[in-house]
Amino acid sequence: MPKVFSRPKSLKDIPFHYCPGCTHGIVHRLVAEVIDEMECFDKAIAVAPVGCAVFAYDYFDCDAFQAAHGRAPAVATGIKRVLPDRLVFTYQGDGDLAAIGTGEVVHAAARGENFTVIFINNAIYAMTGGQMAPTTLLGQKTTTTPYGRDRQVNGCPVRMCEMLAVLDGTAYVARVSVHNPANVNKAKKAIRRAFEVQMAGLGFSIVEVLSACPTNWGLSPLEALQWLEQNMIPYYPLGEFKVPAEEGGGQNV
């Protein structure tokens, strides 16, 4: 019988350290599958973040860098300027990308750096103990917003894709979710498209993935997926915010 499903070559055969119900594992697998399908394994260079996915370099079997907190887009800029034909991607959480690393991601995007950012948005700082992130929803309880995020005190959540899509340097900007199989499939398509945009040399690409954090949300894995769908998607709408001009895009949608 033909083999129809197996572990991607780009992913090592070792157990993940992630909590039960965490969706990092799904996203890792999608990225690895796309690398395999595009036959880019030998060209791929991953830049791991600080945070829960700090060990992403242990799971992807390609060459990798571990960057300082928030600095992955600057590190990727240096790599890509030296090795312009490689497939370079950063893998960053929302604390990493939307708080401490805002400067780096905004300017890498503005310069149109030709690499891809995989941006995991779970509306919380996870590894450090469930604190408020820039993406935490209004009213959401975290260890540093025990009464719920208050607009007067903590300000408003940041929509990174909408913010980055207005920059002329971005070529592909999409937000996806992995809360059910249909959306997992869409997420994979977006990741593939982002990598294709990069390999075509069209500029900066980012895929934001809405992800679940059952541990820090204090929910069961199933409840967490439901919470994501009911609370995050209304604030963080899914879709492609920008596609390359030659594909009829170039306009913000």
Add this chain to the structure above:
Amino acid sequence: MAKVLMKGNEALGEGAVRAGCRYFFAYPITPQSELPHYLAKRLPEVGGVFLQAESEVASINMVFGAAGAGARVMTSSSGPGISLMQEGISYLAGAELPCVIVNMVRGGPGLGNIAPAQSDYFQATKGGGHGDYRLLVLAPYSVQEIIDLMQDAFDLAEKYRNPVMIMGDGVLGQMMEPVELPDVEVGPVAPPHRPWAATGRMGRATKNLINSLYIVPENCEVHNQKLWEKYRQIAANEQRWEEYQTADAELVLVAYGTSARICKAVVDMCREAGQKVGLLRPITLWPFPEKPFTNLLTTAKQFLAVEMSTGQMVEDVRLAVNGQRPVYFYGRSGGMLPVARDVYREVQKLYCGGEQ
């Protein structure tokens, strides 16, 4: 080869290009701006890349990426910008990546001013960033030495897989002197093959990882011990200094960079007066040249450290002298230069028997 007239900051750039550096990431700050100006023009001529980063934080992390990908890469800044780079410098040292960092020191602390100073000595030689690490720190004192040390800086960085800092100041950056350039072919340079670099596997059997994370304390200690052994070897093998009129010197001035130029003039003034005064000029600030002290102590009765700070290197002089002779200090700070006649007056007080 014919000599050309060149500004110190431009010599840093041309020296880097001739040393094979083709990647330069930097953020503007006075008084080193002629260096990015020069390389912005020069690097595209030789198939290189100059990128003006959005901050010093970004520029040092671009260096991290380029160095990890195997390239000869450099950044430059001055005081406040170097402070912002400390996180990245610690990561570069932790991941054992070769690169060159230029610091044309200005007056501090805080915003200070744009005048020449040597007050970043502690930051450069004692770590600066977090964790146990050392940088090789080279302190040129002429435009020619900038050119010569730039080649050494890249070679040492690669030999030890460690960041190397070139520490100068606004005087060195702005002064123009005739220099002889190394006669090397200047054109595109492909990143050399480095077996450890993360370049994409490209058929390699195992993956390469550029990393400074050792989450298990036992492993982190092993990593620190390995680094420390490397630093021990650097300290043993790479001390550099120049001695001037020290063979019979009873008073030895210790100064580096711009202060050393001034002290050389002071030594000449003293010798004309028949006084046995010499100069020890550290060229490596880390490792600090302790080796010459064994010989110096045979004639020297006292030492005078002269710095453009309120006294930083003098602590290393005291460690090297180890209580065997008195060590005195004279310094100007905040961007003020020591004046030869003032240093001469200090020497007279000490040499003629008076305590300071």
